[in-house]
Amino acid sequence: MAFKSDIEIAREARKLPIVEIGAKLGIGSEDLLPYGHDKAKVSQRFIDSVRDRPTGKLILVTAINPTPAGEGKTTTTVGLGDGLNAIGKRAAICIREASLGPNFGMKGGAAGGGYAQIVPMEDMNLHFTGDFHAITSAHSLLAAMIDNHIYWGNGLDIDIRRVVWRRVVDMNDRALRQVTASLGGVANGFPRETGFDITVASEVMAILCLATDLTDLERRLGNMIVAYRRDQSPVFCRDLQAQGAMTVLLKDAMQPNLVQTLENNPAFVHGGPFANIAHGCNSVIATTTALKTADYVVTEAGFGADLGAEKFMNIKCRKAGLKPDCVVLVATIRAMKMNGGIAKDALAEENVAAVKKGCSNLGRHIDNLHGFGVPVVVAINHFSGDGEAEVAAVQDYVTGRGADAIVSRHWADGSEGAIDLARRVAEIADSGASQFAQLYPDEMSLMDKIRTVATRIYHADDVLADKRIRDQLRQWQDQGYGHLPVCMAKTQYSFSTDPNLRGAPTGHSVPIREVRLSAGAGFVVVICGEIMTMPGLPRHPSAEKIRLNEAGEVEGLF
Structure with a gap:
């Protein structure tokens, strides 16, 4: 049986005008700033107007440690959101924007998959509404102002050996990890070593995703440490008077983006800090706005629960006063077999013993999440080759850990395939069973x-x-x-x-x-360890397959 690619499915989507999607959440056309017909930013005026409304239920989707077999965290997030709407719940989805670097590297896209996708898929995976470009520009402005200040006399007495503000670009480019700047003589300034991080690792990205409004954004930008003096006292962004112009560049980027799923359900897509080198969650302003306009909000945290979920709990929830009502932990039978020692080319063969062995990774994540006091549901993201005995082995294991494991077929069947998962998640979220607590107190060293x-x-x-x-x-x-x-x-x-x-x-x-x-x-x-804040491209990056076809349509995203 031949399956359609994600981009083929997305291209066939019957999208509604974005004003109709906004209306589902009570957002009037006057509070939507359209980017074409299928995406828009939500105005700060509307966001301010709903702050005192009751808060909906917050559902976090996370996963086991990623493997080459694939887990499908974003696909499950979208499928669950569609499933909740299908059973009569008013639900919204909140995910991060995609970074160009990984999309052209290994991922090839980050908008879900199969029949559980957010559209417009091509726009989301490329320039979208320009938020990442704005963040790159604001970050670069500050970098330029630091070197300019040093060039014109260095009134702040910055030690040029201790400039900690690096540069950023939204691309995987290992050649930029360590560079020497200002070469070429007196006219170009004072030579010094610096380097580039990927844009999603920028502190500006983290700030945009944690700020509550433009005033808070400007204050946080001003508080960034950019360098140290010879006496090791810090030099702040506000000392260079850069935070005002940076805020101007970020004014539109601060407003969350509204789009839709294949099934025309609302989705906020905003911000995108990396989960291994930053805190890995979409923006606070998008999540809190969704919680004031929907009864259930399904959001995700990047990579495995040891990174994304831990930071969601200990950083985002701490800073924004949020608490999850339920956590969905995504796993696949294929990934269980890889964790059990099976090679990727042998995953199609049924191997219950390997599944059982690989469940140790899943079990540890369940225990860790229970340690936060939050109920957990395991979503088994279904693949066509999954054996019944393999699925049963995972379900038995999860039951022994005090949780449920529910097979979800959203990739193939959309919301219909996620009904069982949606019903169980809604039941848990409504029960009030969550006793959320952070892992450590503020006062700990x-x-x-x-x-x-x-x-x-x-x-x-x-x-x-x-x-x-x-x-x-x-x-x-x-x-x-x-x-x-x-x-x-x-x-x-x-x-x-x-x-x-x-x-x-x-x-x-x-x-x-x-x-x-x-x-x-x-x-x-x-x-x-060896983690890099500027990733590199693989031997054969996805960019090699991305192109325009004869009709002028994007091919190669997946």
Whole structure:
């Protein structure tokens, strides 16, 4: 049987005008700023007008550690949102925007899949409404103003060896990880080493996704630390008077984007910090607006629950005062077999023993999520080759962990395939069973927060940090930043910092290579192992297959 590609399915979608999608949430046409006929930004006026409304139920979709077999977290998010609407619930979806770098690298797209997609698929995976370009521009403006200030006399006495504000570009480009700037003589400034991160790793991206309005955005931008003086005192963005112009560049990007699913249900797509090198959640302003306009909001956190869900709980919920009512943990039979030691080319063969062995990864995520006091439902994202005995093995295992495992066929059947999952999730969300609590209190020391995540979520024996790292953390505590949460940057493929260590490893330690203070966003980034803040392209990037066909339509996104 030949299956249609995601882009073929998306192209056949019967989209409604975006004003009709807004009307489903009570958003009038006067509060929608259209980008064409099928996407729009929601006005700040409307967002302000609904702040005092009752809050809907918040459902977080997360997953096991990603494998080459695929898990389908975004597809499940979309399918569940459609499923909730299909059973008569007023539900909205909230996901992140796609980064160009990974789309042209390995992912090839990030709008769901099969018959559980958000459209317009091509626009979402490319320039969309220009939010990422605005973030790149604002970040670059500040970088230019730092070097310009140094060139014109350096009145702030910036130590050019301690400029910590790097540059960004929304592309995977390993050649830019470490560069030397200002070469070419006196007219070009003072030469110094710097480098590029990918745009989704920018603190500006994190701030946009955590700010509540433009005033809060400008305040947070001003609080960013861009450099240090020789006496090691910090230089802030506000010292360069850059935050006002940066806010102007971000004015439109701050407003959440409204689009629709294949089944014409509302979806907010806004912001996109990476989950391994940032906090991995869509914007607070999109989530809170959705919660004031829908009875159920389905959102996702990037990568596995050890990264995305942990940061959703400890950073986003802490900063925004949110609490999830239910967590959906996505897994596939194929991924269970890979965690059980089966090679990718042998996944089509039924192997119940390998499924059972691979369930250790799933089980650890369930236990970790229960540790936050939130009820968990496992969604088995169905593939056509899944054996009944394999599915039964996962369901039995999950039942033994105090949760339900429900097969969902949204990829093939859309909302109809997610009905059982939607009913169970709604039942749990309505029950009030969630007793949500963060993993650590604000007053805990930064080092103890790091150790808490490493031992309780990653199940590591200890954290390895040299004197330089420990001294830096103590200095930030002395400067008044000790109350901030920590944002762990590590590989998404394992609970450990070794991407090849699958399952539920024990007996490992977490080495800290670097720490960065994101004073504007309000967290401390802890870079562990070999994780890169500027990814590279694979040997054969998806870009090689992306093109325009004879009709002028995009091909190669998937």
